[in-house]
Amino acid sequence: MNLPTTIEGFVQAQNERDSASFSHYFTADATVSDEGHTYSGRAEIREWIQQATEKYQMQTRPINYQQSGASAILTVEVAGTFPGSPAVMQYHLELDNSLISSLRFTG
Known part of the structure; x- marks a missing residue:
């Protein structure tokens, strides 16, 4: 599957x-938006993903x-390392040029 460069890099990171x-x-x-919380700006997003990946050891x-x-x-x-792993999820993205402006999860 060919993903746009931004999405490919986002998944790799x-x-x-x-x-x-x-x-x-x-x-x-x-x-x-994840698990009932909203994180705004790069600093909060960086902290959120760091905590989530440490807690759940996620791979996508x-x-x-x-x-x-x-x-x-x-x-x-x-x-x-979360209940129900592995799970299929959908990442709903809004893009602004080559960057992500909004992300929410369903699944």
């Missing part, structure tokens, strides 16, 4: 547990990608 690189795929004022494998305009859905298989 998450799998390498590189929270600093991960956060640079987001706009300066981006938001992430993209299985589908669809984009229409600035909206995209990345479907991934997520494995880690």
Whole structure:
């Protein structure tokens, strides 16, 4: 599957547990909604992903990608140390040029 460069780098940074690189795929004022919380800006997103990957030891494998305009859905298989692993999840993304401006999860 061919992913846009931003999405490919975002997934790679998450799998390498590189929270600093991960956060640079987001706009300066981006938001992430996860488990009932919203994280705003690169610093909060970096802290959130660092804590989540340390806690759950997550690895993601993209299985589908669809984009229409600035909206995209990345479907991934997520494995880690959480109940129900592995799980299929959808990453709902809003893009601003080549960066992510919004991310929320379903699945």
